[in-house]
Amino acid sequence: xxxxxxxxxxxxxxxxxxxxxxxxxxxxxxxxxxxxxxxxxxxxxxxxxxxxxxxxxxxxxxxxxxxxxxxxxxxxxxxxxxxxxxxxxxxxxxxxxxxxxxxxxxxxxxxxxxxxxxxxxxxxxxxxxxxxxxxxxxxxxxxxxxxxxxxxxxxxxxxxxxxxxxxxxxxxxxxxxxxxxxxxxxxxxxxxxxxxxxxxxxxxxxxxxxxxxxxxxxxxxxxxxxxxxxxxxxxxxxxxxxxxxxxxxxxxxxxxxxxx
Amino acid sequence: xxxxxxxxxxxxxxxxxxxxxxxxxxxxxxxxxxxxxxxxxxxxxxxxxxxxxxxxxxxxxxxxxxxxxxxxxxxxxxxxxxxxxxxxxxxxxxxxxxxxxxxxxxxxxxxxxxxxxxxxxxxxxxxxxxxxxxxxxxxxxxxxxxxxxxxxxxxxxxxxxxxxxxxxxxxxxxxxxxxxxxxxxxxxxxxxxxxxxxxxxxxxxxxxxxxxxxxxxxxxxxxxxxxxxxxxxxxxxxxxxxxxxxxxxxxxxxxxxxxx
DNA sequence: AGTTTGTTAGTAGCGTCATAACAACACCAC
DNA sequence: GTGGTGTTGTTATGACGCTACTAACAAACT
Numbered sequence: 001x002x003x004x005x006x007x008x009x010x011x012x013x014x015x016x017x018x019x020x021x022x023x024x025x026x027x028x029x030x031x032x033x034x035x036x037x038x039x040x041x042x043x044x045x046x047x048x049x050x051x052x053x054x055x056x057x058x059x060x061x062x063x064x065x066x067x068x069x070x071x072x073x074x075x076x077x078x079x080x081x082x083x084x085x086x087x088x089x090x091x092x093x094x095x096x097x098x099x100x101x102x103x104x105x106x107x108x109x110x111x112x113x114x115x116x117x118x119x120x121x122x123x124x125x126x127x128x129x130x131x132x133x134x135x136x137x138x139x140x141x142x143x144x145x146x147x148x149x150x151x152x153x154x155x156x157x158x159x160x161x162x163x164x165x166x167x168x169x170x171x172x173x174x175x176x177x178x179x180x181x182x183x184x185x186x187x188x189x190x191x192x193x194x195x196x197x198x199x200x201x202x203x204x205x206x207x208x209x210x211x212x213x214x215x216x217x218x219x220x221x222x223x224x225x226x227x228x229x230x231x232x233x234x235x236x237x238x239x240x241x242x243x244x245x246x247x248x249x250x251x252x253x254x255x256x257x258x259x260x
Numbered sequence: 261x262x263x264x265x266x267x268x269x270x271x272x273x274x275x276x277x278x279x280x281x282x283x284x285x286x287x288x289x290x291x292x293x294x295x296x297x298x299x300x301x302x303x304x305x306x307x308x309x310x311x312x313x314x315x316x317x318x319x320x321x322x323x324x325x326x327x328x329x330x331x332x333x334x335x336x337x338x339x340x341x342x343x344x345x346x347x348x349x350x351x352x353x354x355x356x357x358x359x360x361x362x363x364x365x366x367x368x369x370x371x372x373x374x375x376x377x378x379x380x381x382x383x384x385x386x387x388x389x390x391x392x393x394x395x396x397x398x399x400x401x402x403x404x405x406x407x408x409x410x411x412x413x414x415x416x417x418x419x420x421x422x423x424x425x426x427x428x429x430x431x432x433x434x435x436x437x438x439x440x441x442x443x444x445x446x447x448x449x450x451x452x453x454x455x456x457x458x459x460x461x462x463x464x465x466x467x468x469x470x471x472x473x474x475x476x477x478x479x480x481x482x483x484x485x486x487x488x489x490x491x492x493x494x495x496x497x498x499x500x501x502x503x504x505x506x507x508x509x510x511x512x513x514x515x516x517x518x519x520x
Numbered sequence: 521a522g523t524t525t526g527t528t529a530g531t532a533g534c535g536t537c538a539t540a541a542c543a544a545c546a547c548c549a550c
Numbered sequence: 551g552t553g554g555t556g557t558t559g560t561t562a563t564g565a566c567g568c569t570a571c572t573a574a575c576a577a578a579c580t
Binding site: 004005007008011012014016022025030031032033058059061064065066067072074078080081082083084086088095096097099100101102103104106107108109118119121122123125126129133 | 264265267268271272274275276282285286289290291292293318319321324325326327332334338340341342343344345346348349352353355356357359360361362363364366367368369377378379380381382383385386389393
């Protein structure tokens with residue numbers, strides 16, 4: 001069994017199947033149709049277990065059965081399987097989150113109520129999501145700094161362009177000409193190189209976001225040497241708080257966006 | 261804990277969370293932000309377990325942490341949570357099904373190769389999906405019979421209309437005027453009432469589908485009396501096989517679509 | 521007669537649930 | 551500043567349920 005097959009089985013497990021169910025499903029796609037014995041021959045699933053495993057897959061609409069002697073099984077098409085699992089996923093999502101919305105509305109604090117808090121976020125994708133969200137919440141101005149184009153990403157890029165189109169003052173700040181070049185085509189986004197005497201000599205700095213005068217996110221990159229190729233990024237953020245106001249002022253004096 | 265909350269927790273479990281994780285996630289939406297103690301007070305999750313449970317939720321991007329004393333937690337927004345879980349779902353789907361496509365192409369039988377087989381399908385939705393798929397595979401004619409509008413459904417309805425628009429001969433056959441009325445607005449779909457002497461006096465008959473002269477699906481409804489309100493439907497189908505040819509001829513002589 | 525099929529039973533291992541213990545810390549009254 | 555009390559965060563442990571895996575066997579098939 002190849003590494004790819006192990007990965008596929010692991011993914012099917014995360015989609016709600018057991019290991020045996022995943023193996024049987026894949027085997028039936030290899031076979032087209034097959035008996036329990038056929039399936040156990042191309043997997044390490046014991047023949048005696050194939051019967052109940054395929055019944056379970058049939059219950060979930062992933063396998064069809066021919067009551068012949070011996071019983072023949074076939075997996076539904078890949079598109080049908082994707083669709084079936086997606087429908088189940090959407091159904092469970094709706095059931096769960098509709099309820100969560102209900103309790104949030106009933107018990108949760110007011111939407112406008114923002115606490116004097118600083119929050120941690122970990123992981124590059126989540127930080128990008130949070131940054132894009134904060135960019136969208138800004139009302140007057142956005143300043144975004146990143147040390148490389150990878151740290152801009154599509155979500156942030158889209159959010160910056162939308163806010164610029166909405167009339168906000170948007171500035172992108174980077175030492176890297178490739179980052180600045182991303183915005184050559186956009187009249188309303190200023191892409192600025194920091195003055196040399198204002199650079200923070202810290203290779204772990206990731207991204208910085210300032211919105212209005214009281215929205216802020218700052219991230220740092222993990223130590224690449226511990227896990228080469230894995231740059232665990234951690235950020236903190238705060239919005240509409242006294243902390244954010246103070247920190248925005250502090251950061252602004254440090255990175256000083258191109259007033260020269 | 262209400263039945264709704266139990267359902268929501270069960271759904272979150274099906275989305276990959278443990279029971280404790282679901283309870284904590286919901287609790288944090290009730291609270292807005294909270295400590296381990298706050299969470300254990302509004303759930304039955306023991307306080308000592310909240311720390312590792314929230315760490316696990318944070319790893320999955322569903323909770324954010326404020327390293328204060330005591331530690332404060334907040335759940336990400338409902339939209340973020342939906343999105344995060346959906347992205348994970350799509351990622352796992354892609355990883356699994358890309359591999360399945362690979363092995364199907366490499367090992368699976370030729371697409372054109374159809375075996376002399378009859379297959380079982382259970383459940384109303386799956387039968388509807390299969391019927392719609394078979395309708396789409398027909399090339400010259402489609403005949404569809406159902407005893408009530410509920411047994412037509414949106415997927416089948418759409419498929420019938422598309423095939424009629426594609427130029428196939430499409431006939432809908434039903435004793436129920438409400439079913440026939442569905443197609444009053446469509447010039448190319450003939451909706452016909454069976455002759456009285458040709459009716460099958462069988463209250464368990466569900467749906468019948470004939471495509472060309474070698475595609476067939478027949479379903480029966482379960483016994484409503486055993487589980488009131490639950491009409492477990494079972495169908496068999498066959499396509500491009502000798503079985504299908506024979507069965508199509510047999511059914512056609514039985515239901516005889518209005519040649520008189 | 522030998523092999524295969526389908527069903528059932530049983531055990532081991534693992535992950536989750538739930539309880540318990542405890543050192544360290546925070547808070548408060550004096 | 552100190553002592554008492556409560557809280558916090560961590561760690562350990564056992565019970566339980568589910569899945570993986572093996573084994574046995576009657577019936578059916580070849």
